[in-house]
Amino acid sequence: MAIKWFDEAAEIFSRRIARNTSRRGFLGGLGTMMIGVGATTLLPVFRSGAFAQTSPGLVESGDPNSCDYWRYCAIDGFLCGCCGGTVNSCPPGTVRSDITWIGTCRNPSDGKDYVISYNDCCGKSNCGRCVCQRDQGDTPLYRPQSSNDLNWCSGSLADMPYHCSLSVVIGVKE
Amino acid sequence: MTPDANRTVTPGQVAADTLRIDWNPGRLGRSKPRNCVFMLKRSLQLLLCGLTFSCAVSPVFAGFVPEQAGVEVLGDHRDRNWFWIWGSNAPNMVDGRAYLFDDNGRSLGLLSTGMWSNGLVLSHRRDEIYASEIYFSRGVRGKRTDVVTVYDARTLSPKHEIEIPSRRMSALISSGLSVLSDDERFLLVVNFTPAQSVSIVDLENRRFVSEVATPGCASVYPAGPRDFYAICGNGGFFHLRLDDQGQVVLQERTVPAFDPLQDLLLTTGSRVGDTWYFVSQKNNAYALKMTTEGVVPVHHWPLVSDAERADGWGIAGNHGTALHERSGRLFVLMHKDKPENYQKPGTEVWVFDLKTRQRMKRIELNEQSTAIGVSQGEQPRLYSLDWVVPMPKLFTLWIYLTQGDAGLMPLLRQGINLYDADNGQHLRSVGDIPLGFMNVVMPW
Numbered sequence: 001m002a003i004k005w006f007d008e009a010a011e012i013f014s015r016r017i018a019r020n021t022s023r024r025g026f027l028g029g030l031g032t033m034m035i036g037v038g039a040t041t042l043l044p045v046f047r048s049g050a051f052a053q054t055s056p057g058l059v060e061s062g063d064p065n066s067c068d069y070w071r072y073c074a075i076d077g078f079l080c081g082c083c084g085g086t087v088n089s090c091p092p093g094t095v096r097s098d099i100t101w102i103g104t105c106r107n108p109s110d111g112k113d114y115v116i117s118y119n120d121c122c123g124k125s126n127c128g129r130c131v132c133q134r135d136q137g138d139t140p141l142y143r144p145q146s147s148n149d150l151n152w153c154s155g156s157l158a159d160m161p162y163h164c165s166l167s168v169v170i171g172v173k174e
Numbered sequence: 175m176t177p178d179a180n181r182t183v184t185p186g187q188v189a190a191d192t193l194r195i196d197w198n199p200g201r202l203g204r205s206k207p208r209n210c211v212f213m214l215k216r217s218l219q220l221l222l223c224g225l226t227f228s229c230a231v232s233p234v235f236a237g238f239v240p241e242q243a244g245v246e247v248l249g250d251h252r253d254r255n256w257f258w259i260w261g262s263n264a265p266n267m268v269d270g271r272a273y274l275f276d277d278n279g280r281s282l283g284l285l286s287t288g289m290w291s292n293g294l295v296l297s298h299r300r301d302e303i304y305a306s307e308i309y310f311s312r313g314v315r316g317k318r319t320d321v322v323t324v325y326d327a328r329t330l331s332p333k334h335e336i337e338i339p340s341r342r343m344s345a346l347i348s349s350g351l352s353v354l355s356d357d358e359r360f361l362l363v364v365n366f367t368p369a370q371s372v373s374i375v376d377l378e379n380r381r382f383v384s385e386v387a388t389p390g391c392a393s394v395y396p397a398g399p400r401d402f403y404a405i406c407g408n409g410g411f412f413h414l415r416l417d418d419q420g421q422v423v424l425q426e427r428t429v430p431a432f433d434p435l436q437d438l439l440l441t442t443g444s445r446v447g448d449t450w451y452f453v454s455q456k457n458n459a460y461a462l463k464m465t466t467e468g469v470v471p472v473h474h475w476p477l478v479s480d481a482e483r484a485d486g487w488g489i490a491g492n493h494g495t496a497l498h499e500r501s502g503r504l505f506v507l508m509h510k511d512k513p514e515n516y517q518k519p520g521t522e523v524w525v526f527d528l529k530t531r532q533r534m535k536r537i538e539l540n541e542q543s544t545a546i547g548v549s550q551g552e553q554p555r556l557y558s559l560d561w562v563v564p565m566p567k568l569f570t571l572w573i574y575l576t577q578g579d580a581g582l583m584p585l586l587r588q589g590i591n592l593y594d595a596d597n598g599q600h601l602r603s604v605g606d607i608p609l610g611f612m613n614v615v616m617p618w
Contacts, residue, residue, distance in 0.1 A: 066580065076346065078265070099368055125314055128265030131583065136514045140441050141345055141392035143407045143434060144368060149346035151290060155368045160290065160344055161314040162267065 055169055059109045067132035069167075071116050074103025074136045076148035077165035080121055082130035088168045090121035095158035096166070097122055101146055103137055104173065115171035118148065123158030248282060248328045251618045253551045256282065259559055259590065260293040261612035262346065268313060271610065272305075274330075274618070277555070279590070279604035283330045287323075289314075290344035292351045293614055299358045301327040304377070306342050306352045306363045322352075322361055322375050338373045338382050341365035343392070346517075347492060348614060349442040350393025350405070357399045360420050364394060364404070372404065376420045383420035388412050393441040395450055397464035405441060409434045411469045428469045431462055440489070444497035444504065446528065451504055453477065453495055455516055457488045459504065459526065475531040477506055477524065486510040490520030492613035493545040498554050498595060502528040505556065505595070507546050519544050519561055523598075537598035540591050549617040554595035559615040562589045564605070588612055 062069045064087040065079055071087060072079070084091030097120040106113050139146045153162045255277035263270050270291030274282040285294065288307030295304040303325040311317040320342050321335040343351055343366035351364045360383070361375040370391055374383040391404035391412040400418075403411035409430030417423045432439055432454075439452040439460055449472060452460045461472040478487045487510050494507030507520035519542035525535040541560035549555045563570045563585050573581040590604040 123315060126265035126267055131265075133517065134514070135517055138514070138517070140405075140438055141343070141347065142390070142405045142441070143438070144366075144392070150366065150368075151344040152368075154344065154366050158315070159310075159318055159340075160308065161310070162290070162344075 058107075058169060060107065061109050065130055067130070067134065070105055070107050070109075071114075071167035071169065072132055073105035073134050074101075074116065074138055074146070074148055075118055075165055075167060076133045076135070076138070077118075077120065077131070077162070078127040079130035079132055080127070080164040080166050083121075083127035083164045085121060085164065085166070088166050090119075090166065091124075091127070091164065093124065094121040094163050095123045095156050096120075097152045097156035099155035100152055101144065101148055101150065103146065103148075105136070113173035114169045115173065117166075117168045117170045118152070119166045119168060120152040120156070121163045121166065122153035122156040123161055124163045126162060127164040245329075246283070248330065251327065255549050255551065255553075255555050256618045257547060257549070257555075257557050258294060258296070258614075258616045258618055259607070259612045260287070260291060260348075260614050260616070261610070262290050262344075263610035263612070266610050269610075270307070271608075273607070273612075275590070275604060277592075279592070279602055285325060285330055292342070292344065292348040294616070295352050295354055295361065296616065296618055297327070297354070297358055302333070303327050303330075304352070304354075304361055306338070306361075308340075308342055308344070322363065322377075324377070324380075334380060336375055336377075336380050336382060338363055338375060339365065339385055341367050341371065341373070341385075346613070347441055349493060350395055353394050353396055353402070355400060355402070355416070356396050360400075360416060362394050362402060362414075364388075364392060366392075372402075372414065374416065374420050374422075384422070386414065386422050386425065388414075393443075395443055395445070395464060397448065397450075398466045401466045403428070403464050403469055405439065407434060411464075413468070415466070431469050431471050432460060440495075442493050442495050444495055446497060446499050446502065451495070451497060451528070453489050453506055455489075455513070457483065459506070459531070461528075473531070477508075477526070477533075486512070488513055489516050490518060491544045491546070492517055493547075493615075494520055494543075496546050496548040496556075498548050499550060503534065503548075503595075504528055505546055505548055507543055520546075523556065523558070535598060537593060539593075540600055540603070541589065543591075544613050545615050547615040547617050548595050555601070555617070556593040556595040556598070557615040557617065558591045558593065559612060560589050560591055561586050562605075563587070564589075590615065 065081045081087050090096045100117045100119045103116045104113050105116050137146055138148050141147055141150060144150055151160055151162050153160045258272050258274050260272035267290045270287040272285045272287055272294050276282055287305045288309050305323050307321050307323050309319050318340045320338050320340045322338055323335050324333045326333050343364045353362050359378055361377055363373040365371040365373060370389055371385050371387045373385050376383050388404045391406040394402050394404045396402055400416045402414045406412055409432045411428045413426050414422055415424035437454045437456040439454050443450045443452050448463055448465050450462050450464055457477045458474050459477055460474040463470045463472050487508055490509035491507040496505040504526040506524050508522045508524050509520040511518055521539055523537040523546055524533055527534050539558055541562050543558040543560050545559040547557040563582055564587050588607040592601040
């Protein structure tokens with residue numbers, strides 16, 4: 001009995017879908033979904049494992065807590081290394097923002113250009129130490145992907161309270 | 175020398191000893207009856223003395239009226255060259271502030287404007303001030319509440335709040351993030367989560383109306399009683415039109431008005447009539463006519479000559495443009511530096527005639543300026559919000575030479591300098607601005 005009821009319900013449901021959709025519409029929807037899936041990979045979203053640990057092959061020199069350090073060419077904020085974190089890890093108790101702005105900085109040690117993700121660390125008051133503003137490639141708010149004037153904690157799980165900024169090397173320009 | 179001669183005596187001990195002698199005269203060897211007469215005489219002397227003193231000073235006390243503690247109320251701010259400063263107040267962003275000063279630099283009051291303030295919106299028609307504020311129930315955590323707070327412009331007290339979606343954008347450059355419609359009926363607040371949208375607030379009916387998506391766009395510029403344009407990443411603008419209830423009745427994208435791959439406009443626009451003036455990262459000025467019909471580029475011109483460009487001159491500061499409407503002059507904060515330092519403090523203000531698009535004047539500033547403003551009344555003031563090291567120049571130089579920028583950074587404080595906007599003459603300085611990053615100066 002129960003099975004019969006289930007069969008009838010499935011039939012009604014299938015017929016309703018068939019009446020309200022077309023093959024072209026279905027293909028259009030599928031295409032939109034696939035484009036969406038593809039586009040997601042273009043967004044500057046942190047993907048677990050993509051970074052957050054120092055790249056083993058990366059040769060660097062200089063003081064990571066100095067504003068002159070090569071990774072900071074497009075940063076604007078407090079350096080997390082001066083706040084209980086490091087250049088690529090947030091201080092204890094803060095929340096790393098997953099959505100960031102991007103800069104491209106030249107590493108003087110090997111002369112190569114690297115893509116830097118400036119993740120903010122969020123959920124506490126401003127660190128207030130080692131403030132650093134360098135605007136290489138900085139863009140206004142209407143081109144947010146490379147704007148360091150925005151509060152990128154806005155997209156974090158801790159919401160918008162801003163603490164400090166990381167500089168994570170996520171790619172190399174070949 | 176008696177044994178007591180070497181005793182160290184404190185003033186308290188001296189007083190105690192004196193009392194002991196006065197009130198225990200038996201120790202002095204006097205008999206009791208003689209002692210009573212002595213005390214009576216002494217009391218009469220004291221009584222007469224007191225009466226005489228009382229007669230002498232009574233006229234003084236008769237007119238005394240105790241003070242009453244009060245609370246100041248501001249007068250009309252118009253045409254008095256009063257001005258506000260505000261900013262994110264980093265590293266104390268939780269405690270957003272806006273300070274009000276008069277023309278003499280006297281502090282008139284303060285507004286507390288929540289976390290990472292994007293400043294004030296000053297009404298011209300009502301005695302009101304609006305602030306889009308963010309609060310968390312536990313300071314930096316807990317439930318987030320975004321409100322538009324309506325302040326009384328004379329008491330600087332909140333009149334009421336209008337709750338809006340908790341998505342308001344927070345950014346270093348606050349121009350165009352909260353704007354009034356030309357008739358001041360509606361307030362638009364830019365959101366960023368990072369999805370971009372605009373919240374529409376009805377100020378007359380004190381209610382949030384709706385939220386409209388503005389993908390790829392940010393700062394908003396009013397262009398008519400109910401029309402707005404948000405600047406977008408492709409160089410175009412997103413046109414919004416509201417009806418009388420605040421509902422969006424038109425939303426469309428304009429064709430690009432500038433090429434963002436060649437030259438990016440800064441969002442700090444200044445308006446005369448239906449024309450908005452912007453400066454760009456590559457040191458050009460752009461005039462864009464924004465009407466209910468659309469956005470039309472009118473003209474653009476270079477702010478620097480080829481020689482000046484080669485010499486490193488370029489735009490500077492966080493909010494480095496201002497405009498004097500009646501005389502048609504554009505004021506631009508400038509410095510000599512690398513192009514990528516276009517937000518670093520400026521050292522000069524260059525004044526341009528909007529008709530001829532020629533530079534009229536260069537005003538050398540006393541201090542390193544992060545923002546400028548110009549009042550609109552008679553004898554307009556040029557305000558400069560500055561970074562200063564409050565110590566002798568030689569000492570500052572020595573720190574710079576030995577430790578560089580890093581040595582000076584912790585010493586920086588902010589101040590304000592006022593100049594005559596017509597001739598550039600320095601008028602006065604205002605110091606002692608509490609520590610906290612301020613980057614807008616706005617005439618009221």
